[in-house]
Amino acid sequence: xxxxxxxxxxxxxxxxxxxxxxxxxxxxxxxxxxxxxxxxxxxxxxxxxxxxxxxxxxxxxxxxxxxxxxxxxxxxxxxxxxxxxxxxxxxxxxxxxxxxxxxxxxxxxxxxxxxxxxxxxxxxxxxxxxxxxx
Numbered sequence: 001x002x003x004x005x006x007x008x009x010x011x012x013x014x015x016x017x018x019x020x021x022x023x024x025x026x027x028x029x030x031x032x033x034x035x036x037x038x039x040x041x042x043x044x045x046x047x048x049x050x051x052x053x054x055x056x057x058x059x060x061x062x063x064x065x066x067x068x069x070x071x072x073x074x075x076x077x078x079x080x081x082x083x084x085x086x087x088x089x090x091x092x093x094x095x096x097x098x099x100x101x102x103x104x105x106x107x108x109x110x111x112x113x114x115x116x117x118x119x120x121x122x123x124x125x126x127x128x129x130x131x132x133x134x
Contacts, residue, residue: 003082014074033127053124056117
């Protein structure tokens with residue numbers, strides 16, 4: 001395997017991790033509310049809820065600060081090092097990139113992420129996590 005192929009493979013792996021992170025944040029909120037109505041006990045698990053709240057909290061703070069996600073930075077650095085400036089390469093690159101990245105003014109992302117973060121925070125009070133038993 002050439003160095004360029006290895007760099008592109010690592011960039012694809014980071015992209016997959018990024019998509020999984022986004023899926024955890026988005027689908028996690030839907031799972032919490034669905035679990036409320038379907039009596040799924042796991043959606044009230046304290047560790048899951050804290051992890052979920054921290055994940056969206058990280059995204060919201062990062063957006064307010066105008067920072068670029070480190071996963072994006074790392075992925076793009078690997079692609080640049082490999083000499084790949086676009087996502088015209090692999091199937092994974094093409095489809096996951098179009099799923100994850102879209103163009104809009106920065107204020108739109110700030111508004112969307114803040115609103116979504118507020119919904120996650122509200123879910124903490126609507127669907128209360130189970131207190132730890134000793």
